[in-house]
Amino acid sequence: MSMRSQVYAWNGSNFNPALATAAVNAYSGGTAATPGNNLTGQQVSIFIGGFGNNITKPAETTATEFVVIEDIACTPTLNASGGAATNNPVIAAAANLNPLPANALATGQLAGWQLFNNTTAALGVVFVNQNIGVFGPRMYVQVRINTTDYFLNPDNVTNSGIPGTASPYPRSLDFQPSFNLYPDVYVLPGQVWDVRVTSFCLGVNWGKEPLAAVAPSVTFGNGSDFNAFCKYTLYDGPDALIANKLLEMGISINPGNVDWYKRSLLSAQGM
Amino acid sequence: MSMRSQVYEWSNLAPGGAGSTLVRSGADLPCTVNANVSTDIFIGGIGNNITKPAETTATQFIVIEDIACTPAIAGAVQVRINTTDYFQNPDVTQMNGVPGLASPYPRGVPSSVLGGNAGAAVNLGGVTVAPDNLLKSFDLYPDIYVLPGQVFQILYATPQGTGAGAGGAVAGNCRVVSAFLKYTLYDGPDALIANKLLELGVTINPNNIDWYKRSLIEQQTRSAVSAAAAQTNGGVQ
Numbered sequence: 001m002s003m004r005s006q007v008y009a010w011n012g013s014n015f016n017p018a019l020a021t022a023a024v025n026a027y028s029g030g031t032a033a034t035p036g037n038n039l040t041g042q043q044v045s046i047f048i049g050g051f052g053n054n055i056t057k058p059a060e061t062t063a064t065e066f067v068v069i070e071d072i073a074c075t076p077t078l079n080a081s082g083g084a085a086t087n088n089p090v091i092a093a094a095a096n097l098n099p100l101p102a103n104a105l106a107t108g109q110l111a112g113w114q115l116f117n118n119t120t121a122a123l124g125v126v127f128v129n130q131n132i133g134v135f136g137p138r139m140y141v142q143v144r145i146n147t148t149d150y151f152l153n154p155d156n157v158t159n160s161g162i163p164g165t166a167s168p169y170p171r172s173l174d175f176q177p178s179f180n181l182y183p184d185v186y187v188l189p190g191q192v193w194d195v196r197v198t199s200f201c202l203g204v205n206w207g208k209e210p211l212a213a214v215a216p217s218v219t220f221g222n223g224s225d226f227n228a229f230c231k232y233t234l235y236d237g238p239d240a241l242i243a244n245k246l247l248e249m250g251i252s253i254n255p256g257n258v259d260w261y262k263r264s265l266l267s268a269q270g271m
Numbered sequence: 272m273s274m275r276s277q278v279y280e281w282s283n284l285a286p287g288g289a290g291s292t293l294v295r296s297g298a299d300l301p302c303t304v305n306a307n308v309s310t311d312i313f314i315g316g317i318g319n320n321i322t323k324p325a326e327t328t329a330t331q332f333i334v335i336e337d338i339a340c341t342p343a344i345a346g347a348v349q350v351r352i353n354t355t356d357y358f359q360n361p362d363v364t365q366m367n368g369v370p371g372l373a374s375p376y377p378r379g380v381p382s383s384v385l386g387g388n389a390g391a392a393v394n395l396g397g398v399t400v401a402p403d404n405l406l407k408s409f410d411l412y413p414d415i416y417v418l419p420g421q422v423f424q425i426l427y428a429t430p431q432g433t434g435a436g437a438g439g440a441v442a443g444n445c446r447v448v449s450a451f452l453k454y455t456l457y458d459g460p461d462a463l464i465a466n467k468l469l470e471l472g473v474t475i476n477p478n479n480i481d482w483y484k485r486s487l488i489e490q491q492t493r494s495a496v497s498a499a500a501a502q503t504n505g506g507v508q
Contacts, residue, residue: 040297076377079282079341079447134284134447138295151277152456154313154325154333154423160295163280165377166451173404176378178339178451183274183477200295250484252477 002239003255005231009169010046011053012197012226043142043160043196046228060192064236066243067187068253069143071231072162073169073177074197077136078110110135110174110225138200139164141228143185145193150185160198169229186253189240197228273461274477281312281319281427282449288435291320301447306432309349309367312425312450326422330458332465333417334475337453342371342382342405344431348450350415351424357415367428373409376451380405416475419462425452 044051047059061067142161143150149158168175187193233255235243242261243253251257285292288300302317304310310317313325327333340346349368350357358368372382382403417423433446455477457465464483465475473479 041295078377078380079343079449150275152275153279153321154277155321155323157322159279162278163451165449166278166280166453168377172379174379174381176406178337178376178378179276179278179453181276183276183455200297200299249488250481252481 002236003258004234004236006234007232008046008195008230010195010197010228010230012044012051012228041198041200043198046195046197046230048194049196052226058192059194061187061189063189064240065189066235066240066253067193067232068235068243069181069185069187069193069195069230069232071167071181072141072143072195072229073167073171074139074141074162074164074228075137075225076110076164076168076175077134077138078165078174080135134201136164136201137226139226139228140198141167142196142198143193144196145185145187145191161196169227183252184254186247188247189244195228195230199226273457273459274480275456275458277454277456279312279425279452279454280449281425281451282447283318283433284447285318291316291318293320293322295319301433301435303435304427304429304433304448307428307430308432309426309428312348312427312452315427324422325424327417327419329419330462331419332457332462332475333423333454334457334465335411335415335417335423335452335454337374337411338369338425338451339374339376339378339407340369340371340427340450341448342375342380344429344433344446344448346371346427346429346448346450348374349426349428351426352415352417353422356426367430368426369409369411372405374407374411375405376449378405378407413474414476416469418469419466425450 045058046052047055048057140160140163142159149161151159151161153159162179162181165175166179167177167181171177235253235258239258242258246253246257246261282299283302283304284295284299285302286296286298286300288302290302292299304317311324312318313321314323335350338348338350340348347367347370349366356365356368358366360366375382382405427448427450429448433448457475457480461480464480468475468479468483473483
């Protein structure tokens with residue numbers, strides 16, 4: 001098995017909702033005062049980021065391995081209008097009303113997302129600016145080879161990567177890919193590679209109640225969908241050598257071309 | 272890495288719901304987008320922007336392969352190379368570009384997602400969603416080439432406009448809109464090859480760049496073999 005199709009699926013919300021808040025925060029980076037996603041705007045490795053499911057060491061190729069990354073994807077986001085966040089907890093509290101629930105999206109893979117349009121901190125930070133008008137984590141995925149980020153802005157400044165909205169995981173009728181990773185990304189022998197996600201969402205709270213004093217009976221659905229996905233092919237041993245040869249020749253590295261090269265060698269030997 | 276697939280995504284989201292930002296954050300709010308004004312998604316001063324106009328250096332070549340935008344509020348995207356708009360009406364007058372309904376972003380998105388009880392479509396859990404999944408009717412083929420040294424813009428325009436989300440309770444008419452650009456950046460030697468393919472009238476894509484490289488290698492191999500043969504023959508004579 002010297003050419004192997006591989007996938008790595010990452011779930012940043014792989015918690016047990018029945019866990020205590022402290023345990024949830026241990027996954028999410030939150031604290032007792034501000035439970036939820038305190039990693040907003042921070043790039044996190046899906047392999048060794050200390051968040052969600054991880055592996056034992058950085059992803060790297062040995063001297064006899066060659067990796068071709070063929071697809072990356074993450075949770076998409078759906079634009080809406082500000083009116084989708086109809087419950088203002090400040091107004092609701094003044095009227096002595098339960099401030100929750102706000103409107104929740106009830107269709108597609110982001111069903112259950114709730115938005116809040118409170119722009120003050122009067123009722124606690126968990127209600128403030130909960131990504132007004134946007135259902136989903138505003139998630140991006142970047143590939144890094146050694147210390148170089150693959151995706152750049154047109155001004156040649158590195159960016160957060162591919163939006164999940166352009167390359168959604170999972171794919172559905174509601175979210176279909178606009179992006180195709182072609183040409184593929186090659187990880188040469190001896191290189192370290194990483195797939196890193198960034199989200200710009202304050203509202204991800206991993207299904208836990210935000211603050212019991214404010215919302216005694218509400219469990220958010222936000223954050224239950226916080227995924228990343230990487231599809232790659234691992235070439236090992238002789239096939240990695242052939243992959244290097246194809247690279248020198250300017251031929252795309254894929255299983256078909258590796259097989260073609262093997263057949264060429266056999267033909268040259270008269271077989 | 273001299274051929275790289277790249278994307279750029281723009282949304283009218285910025286901290287405080289006004290102006291632009293170079294770095295996204297969790298505190299971003301929807302910004303006002305005025306009706307009938309073309310906004311450069313790179314340096315237009317609304318939502319997430321970059322540091323300078325998008326341009327190619329002398330050693331870069333860009334092939335734009337897809338553009339798309341939010342279908343709501345009749346949004347459309349236009350490509351401008353230097354000062355020339357790519358999409359035009361049959362009477363050669365100016366237009367807004369490719370409608371989001373024809374090239375939606377994301378693909379599969381409902382044509383309209385409204386808030387509260389507004390709208391008259393399907394009400395699903397308090398959020399009104401148009402009962403459709405838009406697919407693309409438009410395919411950007413042939414691709415658009417941005418030659419070395421050219422400046423390019425992607426312009427988003429809507430005839431309806433949308434309000435901002437800053438300050439107190441958010442008005443129901445504020446809407447988040449996005450635009451999307453997919454392109455391939457050829458840099459260094461691959462940009463030179465792209466120019467050569469352009470001269471030859473061959474479509475510029477990663478396959479053809481690789482084909483040209485292979486041709487050069489084969490040519491060099493043949494030349495080396497011929498030279499060796501000639502030397503051998505010369506030695507005999």
